[in-house]
Amino acid sequence: TGLSSSTSSMEAPTTSSSSSSSSSGHTVLFDIGWEVAKKVGGIYTVLKSKAPVTVDEYKSRYALIGPYNPETAATEFEPLIPGPLSSPVIDNMMKKYGIHVHFGKWLVEGYPKVFLIDLQSSMHKLGEWRWDLMSGFEQPGDTEANESIVFGYQSALLLKEFAESNPNDKYLAHFHEWQSSIGLILLKKWKIPIATIFTTHATLLGRYLSAGGVDLYNQMQYLNMDYEASKRGIYHRHWIEKKSASDANVFTTVSEITAFESETILSRKADVILPNGLKLDQFTALHEFQNLHAKYKNVLHEFVRGHFYGHFDFELDNTIYVFTAGRSEYFNKGVDMFLDALANLNKLLQQSGSTMTIVAFIIMPSKTNNFNVESLKGQSYLKDMRRTCNSIVESMGDRIFEATSHGRIISSDELLKQEDLVMLKRRIFALKQRPSLPPIVTHNMVDDVNDPILNHLRKIKLFNSQEDRVKIIYHPEFLNSTNPLIPLDYTEFVRGCHLGVFVSYYEPWGYTPAECTVLGVPSITSNLTGFANFMKRGLADPESKGIYIVDRRFKSPQESVDQVTEYLWKFCQLDRRQRIELRNRTEKLSELLDWKTLGKFYSTARALALERAFPPAPTTNVRSPSPIPRPSSLSTPSPLSTSSSSISKPPVVLVSNNSIGTNSTVEATKEPLSTLPSQSAFTSLLSSSLSNKTTTTAVTS
Ligand code: G6P
Ligand code: 1S3
Secondary structure: OOOOOOOOOOOOOOOOOOOOOOOOOOEEEEEEOOOOOOOOOHHHHHHHHHHHHHHHHHHHHEEEEEEOOHHHHHHHEEEOOOOOOHHHHHHHHHHHHOOOEEEEEEOOOOOOEEEEEOHHHHHHHHHHHHHHHHOOOOOOOOHHHHHHHHHHHHHHHHHHHHHHHOOOOEEEEEEEOHHHOHHHHHHHHOOOOEEEEEEEOOOHHHHHHHHOOOOHHHHHHHOOHHHHHHHOOOHHHHHHHHHHHHHOOEEEEOOHHHHHHHHHHOOOOOOEEOOOOEOHHHOOOOOHHHHHHHHHHHHHHHHHHHHHOOOOOOOHHHEEEEEEEOOOOOOOOOHHHHHHHHHHHHHHHHHOOOOOEEEEEEEOOOOEEEEOHHHHHHHHHHHHHHHHHHHHHHHHHHHHHHHHHOOOOOOHHHHOOHHHHHHHHHHHHHHHOOOOOOOOEOEEEOOHHHOHHHHHHHHHOOOOOOOOOEEEEEEOOOOOOOOOOOOOOHHHHHHHOOEEEEOOOOEOOOHHHHHHHHOOOOEEEEOOEHHHHHHHHHOOOHHHHOEEEEOOOOOOHHHHHHHHHHHHHHHHHOOHHHHHHHHHHHHOOHHHHEHHHHHHHHHHHHHHHHHHHOOOOOOOOOOOOOOOOOOOOOOOOOOOOOOHHHOOOOOEEEOOOOOOOOOOEEEOOOOOOOOOHHHHHHHHHHHHHHHHOOOOOEEEO
């Protein structure tokens, strides 16, 4: 069914199993998300980076549904005239329900079609809809949940209209996260024939409990989750999440660790695990990536000169840039551990008499009143000094030329004039007037006193003093290229750094280390992240490829901090040549994270949802059930860096229900060594889930 205005309503079906036509019609796919055409967090990256492969597979039979946000729509969305099948549906939405739907394309690679629904056009229905959905229990005033309810009814009505106006087509709706999934609950309640998938990208309680200090992965089985949610005033949200998981034809999460947690928190095993990918071309600069590192590192050097020089100097050529970045969740994102390890590293470097400087950036948004004057001044001093030096050099050039063209060699007295010296002295004097300690935070914080990062720095006494080998820059705002201090967008900034540190306690996937990997930047993560577990299965020796994994699952916090310190210390011992080689090895892992590979798990989830929603009609001669269409091959070519010798042993699939890294294992079929264990293990996982209709919870190698 054509959703686009520019294609005919019936486009040739692709050969892919999940998007193939049935005898009577086509499969039409919708992704429904709160972050469609609006960046809030990681789900935006999932939907945006996945768009090209999905459009490629489904062509005009793919669209996304999200809420309409006028501010972001201005840059993310371009309206289109609806095609012959979308048009009556959009008209009906207005005529029957007064719901205003904007149709157009999302301005990202692949240009997928989007239906953005105006929440305001139905806000007056909130009371009625909330009662219909949740009449059984109280719901506190909660704007986000209220908007989710309105969006849920609107999106369900839109999908219902599509399914009813095109009964020959099969509809498949994939809902991401609880904010967008109420529509799923309604489709089931209204018995609309649409296959549904629900993906939780994190569980509400998982996030809350870990941020509140609960040892989630060891204690969750002893907790009553409904009670825990009520205690925190989020029962209504938790209910939406749990009901969506239970009502979906197929329930999925982004990693095994989140599948493990979902089983207890949401009371359903994940059917398929959908690891998050990236669109590689955006990152892959082939052999260029090392040059880009040098280029953007120079921009960081320039910032560091402005920020620190005058207070004191250090050798930029002997400086390492490390960073952490992400949503502002001090404990969940492991910032506490990162800072403790930096304090340890500082001591180790001081004790060893090292002259190396580590500049550690923390890029995490917080409430601020713009940049602080001292940080801006530092940059303007340096810019002024550079301008002065450049103009002196220019006039020196003129004088040299003048003298030479008159057939004589210029004398050293003529070269640098008295007034030039005065100008230079003035600039040096201005620089020397700076206060003794360079700022730690680049902005004026609204709540400096209660900021957990600043309080932690006070506790460990990392104040950017001259004798500290580790300096801190806390930039409480996301980066962009118009930034007056660090004029780089995030990707450029990452390229310029040497090492990312993301030792999260709660991290269902973790795009930050994945982005580092595809940009050829080594990173330290924790074994509680989906990303680390995914990489660990595919690589015999992740550390040798720049994927350092800290144990936060089975070790005490102090032991984990010591491990982060050890990795940082080891990294600081590498010389330039070794760092260059390590970056090369890291970058070669990119292929593992390409949507071209990981998109296949989505296809499998879709095929399973379709089979469950539209079971094949029983035949008289049923000897064996018809197999669910599966991607022709789930094995991935090994990335160049993964020689067969680096693959230590055949994959082992865990079949116990509650184990991450426990020992109740069963050997899977032996795979050829050329097949990556991660992928083959996933294949086993998938085939077992497809054939048994139960989930295997975790895979290890
Ligand atoms: C890249 C560039 C080299 C540069 C090096 C610096 O490899 O191509 O020209 O010397 O980066 O590496 P470093 O780890 O010291 O920043
Ligand atoms: C979630 O976003 P977050 O940073 O709140 O979803 C992301 C996309 O699946 C995932 O990468 C991340 O770990 C989750 O935590």
